[in-house]
Amino acid sequence: MSRRPISLLAFLALNTSDSVKVKWLEGPAEFNNGVTFGLPWARGQHLANATTFTASSSNDDPVQLQSWITAYWPDDSIKWTGHAIPGSETVYDEYKIVASGPGNATSSKRRRQATDQLEEILVTESSDTLVVDTGKIVATFPKSGDALVSSIKTSSGKTVGTNGRLILRSQSGVADDDESEHASGVQYINFVSKIYNTTISRDTKIRALVTIQGIHHVDRNSTSNHVDWLPFTVRFYLYANSEAIRTIHTIVYDGDAKTDFVSGLGIRFDVPLDGEELYNRHVRIAGVDGGILHEAVQGITGLRRDPGKAIRSAQYNGTMLPDMSTWDVRVTNGLQWIPSWSDYRLTQLSPDGFNIKKRTKAGQSWVKIPGGTRAGGLAYLGGATVGGLAIGLRDFWKKYPTSLDISNAATDQGSITLWLYSPSAEPLDVRPYHDGLGEDTYKKQLAALEVTYEDYENGYNTPYGIARTNEIFIYGFDSTPSADKLSALTKQTNEPPVLVAEPEYLHSTRALGTYWNTRNATSGSAAVETIESHLDFLIEFYEKQIEQRRFYGFWDHGDIQHSYDEDRHTWRYDIGGYAWDNSELSPDLFFWTFFLRTGRADVFRLAEAQARHGGEVDSYHLGNFTGLGTRHGVQHWSDSAKQVRISTPVYRKSFYYLSGGDERTGDLIHAVLQAEKAFVLVDARRKVRDPGVVYTPDPTALYLNFGTDWSGVAAAYLIEWERRGPRWEESRDKLIETTKTYPLLKNGFVTGEALYNSLTGAWAPPPTDPKNLGSITVSHLSAVFGVVETIDELIEHYSDIPTPFVDAWLDYCYYYGAGATEQKARYGASFGSLNLKQGHSRLTAYAAHKRGNETLAKRAWSEFFNDNSADELSPSDPWTTEKIGGSKVLVEVDEATWISTNAAALYGVSAIENLALVGAPK
Ligand SMILES: *[C@@H]1O[C@H](CO)[C@@H](O)[C@H](O)[C@H]1NC(C)=O
Ligand SMILES: *[C@@H]1O[C@H](CO)[C@@H](O)[C@H](O)[C@H]1NC(C)=O
Ligand SMILES: *[C@@H]1O[C@H](CO)[C@@H](O)[C@H](O)[C@H]1NC(C)=O
Ligand SMILES: *[C@@H]1O[C@H](CO)[C@@H](O)[C@H](O)[C@H]1NC(C)=O
Ligand SMILES: *[C@@H]1O[C@H](CO)[C@@H](O)[C@H](O)[C@H]1NC(C)=O
Ligand SMILES: *[C@@H]1O[C@H](CO)[C@@H](O)[C@H](O)[C@H]1NC(C)=O
Ligand SMILES: CC(=O)N[C@H]1CO[C@H](CO)[C@@H](O)[C@@H]1O
Numbered sequence: 001m002s003r004r005p006i007s008l009l010a011f012l013a014l015n016t017s018d019s020v021k022v023k024w025l026e027g028p029a030e031f032n033n034g035v036t037f038g039l040p041w042a043r044g045q046h047l048a049n050a051t052t053f054t055a056s057s058s059n060d061d062p063v064q065l066q067s068w069i070t071a072y073w074p075d076d077s078i079k080w081t082g083h084a085i086p087g088s089e090t091v092y093d094e095y096k097i098v099a100s101g102p103g104n105a106t107s108s109k110r111r112r113q114a115t116d117q118l119e120e121i122l123v124t125e126s127s128d129t130l131v132v133d134t135g136k137i138v139a140t141f142p143k144s145g146d147a148l149v150s151s152i153k154t155s156s157g158k159t160v161g162t163n164g165r166l167i168l169r170s171q172s173g174v175a176d177d178d179e180s181e182h183a184s185g186v187q188y189i190n191f192v193s194k195i196y197n198t199t200i201s202r203d204t205k206i207r208a209l210v211t212i213q214g215i216h217h218v219d220r221n222s223t224s225n226h227v228d229w230l231p232f233t234v235r236f237y238l239y240a241n242s243e244a245i246r247t248i249h250t251i252v253y254d255g256d257a258k259t260d261f262v263s264g265l266g267i268r269f270d271v272p273l274d275g276e277e278l279y280n281r282h283v284r285i286a287g288v289d290g291g292i293l294h295e296a297v298q299g300i301t302g303l304r305r306d307p308g309k310a311i312r313s314a315q316y317n318g319t320m321l322p323d324m325s326t327w328d329v330r331v332t333n334g335l336q337w338i339p340s341w342s343d344y345r346l347t348q349l350s351p352d353g354f355n356i357k358k359r360t361k362a363g364q365s366w367v368k369i370p371g372g373t374r375a376g377g378l379a380y381l382g383g384a385t386v387g388g389l390a391i392g393l394r395d396f397w398k399k400y401p402t403s404l405d406i407s408n409a410a411t412d413q414g415s416i417t418l419w420l421y422s423p424s425a426e427p428l429d430v431r432p433y434h435d436g437l438g439e440d441t442y443k444k445q446l447a448a449l450e451v452t453y454e455d456y457e458n459g460y461n462t463p464y465g466i467a468r469t470n471e472i473f474i475y476g477f478d479s480t481p482s483a484d485k486l487s488a489l490t491k492q493t494n495e496p497p498v499l500v501a502e503p504e505y506l507h508s509t510r511a512l513g514t515y516w517n518t519r520n521a522t523s524g525s526a527a528v529e530t531i532e533s534h535l536d537f538l539i540e541f542y543e544k545q546i547e548q549r550r551f552y553g554f555w556d557h558g559d560i561q562h563s564y565d566e567d568r569h570t571w572r573y574d575i576g577g578y579a580w581d582n583s584e585l586s587p588d589l590f591f592w593t594f595f596l597r598t599g600r601a602d603v604f605r606l607a608e609a610q611a612r613h614g615g616e617v618d619s620y621h622l623g624n625f626t627g628l629g630t631r632h633g634v635q636h637w638s639d640s641a642k643q644v645r646i647s648t649p650v651y652r653k654s655f656y657y658l659s660g661g662d663e664r665t666g667d668l669i670h671a672v673l674q675a676e677k678a679f680v681l682v683d684a685r686r687k688v689r690d691p692g693v694v695y696t697p698d699p700t701a702l703y704l705n706f707g708t709d710w711s712g713v714a715a716a717y718l719i720e721w722e723r724r725g726p727r728w729e730e731s732r733d734k735l736i737e738t739t740k741t742y743p744l745l746k747n748g749f750v751t752g753e754a755l756y757n758s759l760t761g762a763w764a765p766p767p768t769d770p771k772n773l774g775s776i777t778v779s780h781l782s783a784v785f786g787v788v789e790t791i792d793e794l795i796e797h798y799s800d801i802p803t804p805f806v807d808a809w810l811d812y813c814y815y816y817g818a819g820a821t822e823q824k825a826r827y828g829a830s831f832g833s834l835n836l837k838q839g840h841s842r843l844t845a846y847a848a849h850k851r852g853n854e855t856l857a858k859r860a861w862s863e864f865f866n867d868n869s870a871d872e873l874s875p876s877d878p879w880t881t882e883k884i885g886g887s888k889v890l891v892e893v894d895e896a897t898w899i900s901t902n903a904a905a906l907y908g909v910s911a912i913e914n915l916a917l918v919g920a921p922k
Contacts, residue, residue, distance in 0.1 A: 018045075020505055021058070023094045025498040025601045030488050033246075034087040034239020036207060036660040037499040039097060040080050040511030043073045043799075046099045051078060053099055055085060057092040064120075064240070065097070066206035070661040071511070071722035074798060079511050079722055082660030084207035085499075086120075087136065087242030095499065120205040121240045130200050132208045136243040137476040141210045141236065143198040148212050148234055149269070152245075154387050154478045161269040161389040161476060166193035167417070168216040168230055169264035170255075174427050188263070189224040191216035193232065209663065210236040229255050230262075231622075235663055244489075246496070247472040248664050249420070252621045253463050257430045264423030267472065269389055274412040276383030278340045281414075282318045282480040283406055285346055285356065286376030286392070286490040292483040293356065293369070294318070297409045298340040300331060307331040318480035320384035342410040347403040347424045348375050348396060351552040361410065376490035378473075379404040380480070381414050387478045390486065391418045392493035394471040395609070398552045401425030420470050421554055428554065430463040433634055442687045445640070454576025454633060455687075460640035465622035468555065469612055469664055471496070495605070500658060503599050512654060513792040515846070516593040517916035527921045530875060531911050537879055538904050539594060539603055541896060542587075544881075545571075546606075548893045555636055556580070558613025560587065562632045566897040569889045579634040581901050582618040583610075585784045585839065585871075588651035590908030596654060597912060611655040615668040619647035625682065627675030627713075642682050644675045644712030649719055650786035650793075656719070666723075672716035673727060676702075676758040684709065685753075693767055701755040703766065706742070707782030710756060714738070715790045718797060734761025735794065739805040745772065747827055748808030750815065752777030778816065778831040784839050784906065788813075788846060788913070810850055813843035817863050837863050838872035839906030842913040849917040857918035864914055865921070871900065873907040 020039055053067035064086050071080035083097060122133040129150070130141045138153040149164030168191035175186075194217035201209040212235075215228040230251050237246040249267065273281055278298035285293040294316055301312045307327040314321050324332050342361045348354040355371040377396020382388010396402050403422035407415045421428055439445045439456050449455050473493045481489075503518040522528050542560055545551070549571055551560055561571035563578040572578035581587065591607035594600070617636045619629040629646025633639035649656070649669040656665040680697045684705075689695065695703050704710055717731035725731075741762040745751040752775075755764040769775040791809055795801055815823055817840055820830035834840075841863035848856035865874060877898050885892035914921075 018100065019096050019098045020501055021094050021096055022499040022501050024091075025500055025599075025604055026495060028091045028093050029492060029497045030091070032085070032088045032091045032497065033244035033492065034084065034207065034237075034242040035497055035499055036082060036084045036237070038070060038080055038082050038657045038660040039501055040506060040509040040657065041078045041099065042509040042511075043079070044075060044077045046078045046101060048072055048076050048078050050101050051099050053081065053083065053097060055083070055098070056096050058094050058096060060096075061090075061092070063088075063092070063095060064206055066203060068203060068661075070657060071719075072724055074800075079797075080657045080661075084239065084660070086206050086240035087134070087244070119240060121208050121238065123200060123204050123208060125200070130198060130210060132200075132204070132210065132238050134208075134238050134243075135241045137238075137245075139210075139236070139238060139245060141198050141212065142195065144195050146192045146194055146217070148193060148195065148214075149236070149245075149474075152269075152389065152474070152476045154243075154476055156478055158387040158478060159272055160382060160387040161271060161474070162413075164267065164269045164474075166216065166232060166234070166249075167191070167264065167266050167268055168262065169423055170226075171261050171263050171427055172259050174261055174429060187224060189226050190219040190222050191226075191230070192219050193217070194228065206240050208238045210238070211663070212236075229260065230265075233664070233667070243475050243477065245474040247474060248469060248662075249472055250467055250469040250616075250664055250667075252465065252467045253430065254465065254622050257432070257463055261427035261429060262421055263427040264419060265421040266417050266419040267391070268415055268417040269391065269474070271381045271389050271414045271416060272412070273381075273383055273386060273409065273414050276386045277321075278410060279315060279335075280320055280384040281409060282380070282382060282384070282388070283341075283344055283409060284318070284380035284390070284480070284483065284486050285344065285404065285406075286378040286486065288372040288374055288376070290376070290487040290491065291372070292486055292490075294483060295341065295344070295358075297342070298335075298338055300327075300338070303331060303334075303338070305330040305334065318384065318482065320479075340410040342408050342414075344369075344379075344406040344409070345403065345424075346371075346375055346379070346405075347401070347422055348377075349401040349403075349422060349425050351397050351400050351550050354397070375404075376487075376494065377402065377404070378486065378490045378493055379406055379416055379418070380477075380486055381406050381409055381416050382477060382480050384480055387476070388480055389416060390475040390477070390481075390489065391416050392473045392475075392490060393418055393420065394473070394494055394496065395557060396494075398557045398609075399470065399554055400552060401554065418472060420468075430635075430637075432461045433638065446687060449577065452576030453578060455631060455639050455641045456576070457640035457687075460642065461635070461638045462623075463635075463637045465620035465625055466637055467616040467619075467621045469616050498604065500599065500604075503597055506596055510796050511657070512596065513789055513796055514849075515789055515792050515842070515913045515916055516597055518597050522915045522920050525920045528915065531915070531921075534873070534875075534879060535594060535908060535911060538899075538908055539591075539600075539606070541881065541894075541899065542904070543602065543606060544894055548891075555617050556613075558609040558611075559618070559636065560610075560901060562902070563900050564895070564897055566895075569884045569893065569895055574634060577631070577633060577639065580618075580632055580636050582630055582632045582636060582646050583614045583651055584632045584646075585836075585902045585905045586651070586786055586909055587901060587905040588614065589786060589789060590905050590912070592651075592654040593912045594908065597916075608655060611652045611665070615647065615649075615652050615665065619668065619671070620678075621668075621671050625678055627672045628678045628682065641684070642678070643684050643708055644672060644678075645708040645781075645785035647672050647675070648712035648715050648786050648790075650711075650715040650790050653715070653719060653793075661723070666725075669716050669719050670725070670727075672712060673720060673731070675713050675716075679704065679709065679758065690768070695767060700757045700759055701764065702758055703753060704756045705753045705779065705782055706749060707779070707787040708785055710738070711785065711787035711790050714794070715786060718790065718794055722797065734758075735798070737761030738763060739794075739798070739802050743802070743804035743808040745808075746774040747776060749782075749812035750778055750827055750831070751775050752779060752782060774828065776827055776829055776831065778834060780834050780836040780840075783812075783816070783843055784836060788842060792846070806850070810847045813847035814856070816840050817844050817859065835869050836867075836871055836906060837869065838867035838903075839910055841867075842910045842917070845910075845914040845917040858922060860914055860918055861921040864910055871902045871906060873899070873903050
């Protein structure tokens with residue numbers, strides 16, 4: 001295969017306002033294996049069909065760039081772009097991205113033309129494979145069969161990995177069910193991956209994306225007739241001039257919780273070792289804080305006889321040993337008596353510790369190797385001359401139980417297995433945590449809700465359709481890399497470098513709404529500094545709680561908990577409707593807006609883990625609930641309230657665009673569009689609806705709440721419209737129809753619940769008020785799941801939005817906190833007693849901002865500071881944590897009994913939005 005050289009032309013626009021800076025989130029890495037990032041653009045600046053993008057360092061060294069559009073403003077100008085830069089040894093502190101229109105391109109002078117020939121990715125497609133050559137590695141992806149990656153070769157032609165496939169082990173029961181005669185009745189089944197299809201991205205110059213979809217299929221040696229299950233989507237991202245393959249691995253659980261227990265889930269590569277002397281074969285396993293285990297399959301260190309210092313040192317370093325003639329002959333003669341170690345196993349069964357062991361081969365005892373606390377999650381197998389392969393899992397210990405196996409290293413073909421779910425752990429148990437407690441009627445379920453706050457219903461507590469996504473890195477090498485290099489790769493595996501624009505720029509484009517502003521924009525006054533210090537306090541509090549309370553695990557990483565039990569000094573991890581937070585009242589928006597306004601790396605990582613969790617584990621991707629999420633509870637899927645208020649893509653929108661359009665997140669947004677169908681199958685208000693109302697779900701007349709139901713699909717419609725996805729015109733038309741018809745409801749948003757036509761987007765009066773005389777249903781929950789942010793983004797996007805729609809929205813924003821007298825004067829009745837006043841102060845601020853009303857701005861801050869309910873935080877709260885230790889608790893913790901996650905989320909979002917919308921408190 002010949003490589004296609006291209007020469008790089010860097011056109012730099014004269015107009016510097018077309019140039020945007022991006023910087024590394026955590027500072028420049030040692031090297032760059034290729035990266036993708038996203039940038040917003042203000043409306044009307046760059047025509048989609050007439051703009052080209054170029055990149056350079058800040059001192060104008062050209063950098064290769066691949067660019068694509070991820071969102072459009074309605075006027076066809078570019079709203080968001082995705083960009084990829086290739087792998088490179090040179091890592092600049094920052095990069096300049098220049099957008100040039102045709103005028104710019106012809107009028108700008110050509111500042112620099114790179115004379116060096118640069119390389120781009122080479123793709124060769126045949127009827128049964130896709131071959132991607134990055135210049136550093138060549139990976140072959142089959143289009144069918146059970147191997148996802150049939151080979152990985154280095155540029156010099158060494159094959160360092162073959163037969164990369166997914167593996168799944170399951171069992172039909174677990175031991176605690178099998179005390180008597182069933183003990184031997186448990187069936188153990190092995191599955192391998194089966195490919196449905198393999199596709200590649202259209203543009204592959206700098207970045208190629210290979211997507212493989214398939215399912216796990218019974219291993220051909222197994223006698224089981226288990227159906228294919230656990231569908232997967234695995235995405236491989238390859239960059240020009242990079243030895244790394246970033247791999248995004250997603251599975252959807254579609255088993256039966258009572259009979260399908262996952263007992264191992266992983267990815268395995270064979271590593272050819274034929275021709276390599278055993279003493280030149282190396283095993284490297286990442287340990288703690290950059291530590292690396294150095295082992296050779298046949299060690300020549302520590303022996304009774306010394307082969308020579310240079311020889312020992314070379315083996316330790318992983319370089320080829322000097323010729324045997326230079327060794328002490330007593331070692332060469334005795335080589336046959338030195339055992340070789342074929343198998344290594346690292347198990348991380350808790351977030352607190354890992355063990356490692358090795359054995360010479362199957363059938364012989366394992367020998368313990370000292371372990372440690374938190375493993376880096378990367379393993380390498382290879383040889384000094386034949387090269388090798390490393391595989392790493394991001395957040396390895398945070399996603400426990402995980403493990404890494406190196407097998408058959410003393411044979412011609414070794415292997416590395418990365419276990420996303422360790423077979424050394426107890427099987428993954430996704431059965432309900434209680435037996436229903438006799439709650440067989442809505443009446444009993446509502447009575448139970450009164451005590452434990454759990455909204456239970458048999459059949460709704462199902463994991464069927466939830467998903468999990470893991471990020472894996474695969475690296476190919478010509479020879480065993482240095483331990484320092486592997487250590488650096490382990491760091492990058494766990495904290496993949498991110499390029500991001502500065503808060504001021506992100507804000508100036510208005511592509512993520514107007515409801516947040518940079519920290520600098522309102523700094524200065526003492527009142528603001530107090531709020532800022534409280535926001536910092538809350539972020540630090542959650543970061544520490546995640547660590548101290550070990551909010552980690554296969555399903556759990558990325559979530560936080562809902563409420564605190566001050567008697568036991570623990571979060572209410574076991575109390576029905578508390579426990580896992582599942583995005584209740586939008587902590588996601590707090591974390592993302594906090595990041596947007598500060599650019600703080602730790603907060604990006606906090607919000608990123610949450611985005612990867614909520615859209616997957618707390619949401620459904622298959623079955624009747626597709627597109628809906630689950631209310632907070634003891635298991636992420638245990639509660640029977642299945643609503644789009646949890647799955648709403650407004651929680652993942654910043655991540656989606658800033659990541660350059662992360663394709664998995666793109667899938668999640670599409671799943672939410674399907675909530676329209678779920679609304680027909682799941683009546684969210686079935687338990688609490690007035691029995692006098694006869695209601696049959698019908699796609700043309702769904703009885704929905706604008707906040708907890710519509711706003712989630714509206715967020716999905718808006719992103720689909722922006723990104724011009726396959727359903728964008730339909731999505732746009734439905735949103736526009738809503739903006740025309742919603743204000744026709746006599747009481748606008750105060751109507752609260754009405755009939756929604758999911759085929760057209762039109763609204764009609766609720767069945768309780770067919771003549772549209774004016775209905776009042778105001779719930780404290782309607783506006784606390786992203787509707788404020790979604791409507792603001794819609795107003796920013798759709799500049800022709802009908803005034804009556806905006807007026808109706810601003811009326812809702814105004815009247816929610818206006819008090820009974822004003823409500824009565826406007827609507828004929830008061831809204832009754834409403835809470836979440838602090839959380840709703842941002843609605844008041846929104847109306848104040850849009851109406852330019854100073855008095856209302858004061859009211860917003862007054863509501864923010866004078867809520868005095870359970871779901872708010874105020875300056876008179878302690879704003880400190882207390883250490884609880886000794887025999888009071890299992891382990892010492894910092895506690896703040898005055899914080900609930902509801903209150904923290906609402907305080908955070910409202911403080912940030914009020915500051916942006918009406919400025920400092922006066
Ligand atoms: C770009 O698109 C606009 C609007 O669709 C159109 O008017 C214009 O002719 C197009 N320009 C080019 C260069 O294709
Ligand atoms: C791949 O197969 C899956 C499962 O059958 C299907 O849903 C998907 O549309 C296919 N994708 C392509 C690109 O063919
Ligand atoms: C499965 O069967 C094949 C062919 O009989 C054999 O080569 C292979 O080793 C078997 N695999 C396992 C895991 O037993
Ligand atoms: C092993 O690495 C160390 C540190 O880089 C170096 O000093 C030493 O010379 C190396 N040994 C051999 C045999 O290359
Ligand atoms: C705030 O302003 C300072 C000084 O202009 C600037 O260096 C800093 O980057 C700004 N910070 C943010 C988060 O915008
Ligand atoms: C899906 O919904 C349909 C219609 O309500 C119902 O008959 C069916 O049992 C549901 N399926 C599951 C798996 O809950
Ligand atoms: C100097 C110059 O012509 N700048 C123009 C570059 O193109 C953008 C739109 O594509 C214009 O807004 C600039 O004025």
